[in-house]
Amino acid sequence: MRLPRPRRRLLSALLVLPVLALVAGCGPKTTQWSAPSSPSASPGRGQAASPTPTASPNPFDGKTPRFDPAPPPEPINLAGGPTAPLLSSIPTTQKVAFLTIDDGWIKKPEAIALLKASGVPVSLFLLSPAAKENPAFFKELVANGATIQAHTVNHLSMPSLSYERQKQEICGSADELGKLFGTRPTLFRPPFGDYNQNTLRAAHDCGMKAVLYWKQTVDKGKVRYQGEWGKMQPGDIVLMHFREAYVDDFTAALNAMKANGLTPALLENYIP
Ligand SMILES: [Zn+2]
Structure with a gap:
């Protein structure tokens, strides 16, 4: 994995949570390292991490960046004519x-x-x-x-x-x-x-x-x-x-x- 050294240290500190090791490979600094919600974390450790009671397990939960909501879109003006722009x-x-x-x-x-x-x-x-x-x-x-x-x-x-x-x-x-x-x-x-x-x-x-x-x-x-x-x-x-x-x-x-x-x-x- 191409992780900078501080991240490696963080990871090894967290390796007790096995899910983290799965998809960590490409996360630069913006990746959020929230606790995994997957049930593959050790039994008994996961209760605080479940996001909602109805969510089905997703190995990528918490592994992708969170974004502000997109603003209301402002459609552009397209030039007319015989060709597509x-x-x-x-x-x-x-x-x-x-x-x-x-x-x-x-x-x-x-x-x-x-x-x-x-x-x-x-x-x-x-x-x-x-x-x-x-x-x-x-x-x-x-x-x-x-x-x-x-x-x-x-x-x-x-x-x-x-x-x-x-x-x-x-x-x-x-x-x-x-x-x-x-x-x-x-x-x-x-x-x-x-x-x-x-x-x-x-x-x-x-x-x-x-x-x-x-x-x-x-x-x-x-x-x-x-x-x-x-x-x-x-x-x-x-x-x-x-x-x-x-x-x-x-x-x-x-x-x-x-x-x-x-x-x-x-x-x-x-x-x-
Ligand atoms: Zn192609």
Whole structure:
């Protein structure tokens, strides 16, 4: 575990509570080290830690940062026209940021409990075949605060395709995701962030309100910042993926927002 020395000392002091060792790996200073509510703590020690009598055990309870409530959203103005606008952040002064998660082939079961414990909204940009493989997994995420948006069928670099082929990829994924989840996506993220004018036109013609880019990316539990290291701005869009390091990446993204005084908000609420 990549913990700074003081944290190691704290941890070893607390190792009598075995649950703490489970998910501690990526928590920088903003992680809250409240007593675990999981029943895997020793019998007889847990009575003071139970948050509510009805809560089912969640191994991530107390392991994700707590945020101030998101402010009432202020939707932005989108330019009209024949192309969908490209957004890498939401122009706002509100202290909010947006977590987006791409692809969907790797479905870590912990993602559901983690989202539930964190209580934050996220936008999932899914490949329609990856969603179709196990819609129940994503429906559980939706039940816990996720929304579903489009990311093509075949994950091809859009500029290599004709306008018509781009349209098939965008409309095709949106139609399928709409069928699977009951709501047709209205936002699109191009694979690899690659796009051209045809992408923006095809996205518009498929009913997409905007094409989404990003500011920060998260991989293997580390945030890559644009500009000054460690700094995020209000309205920033953070990109991570459904990957093996899902838990570390999700936690790192939230810790970065917390360290910058930003609260996760729902992207869709800002795009009218
Ligand atoms: Zn992708």
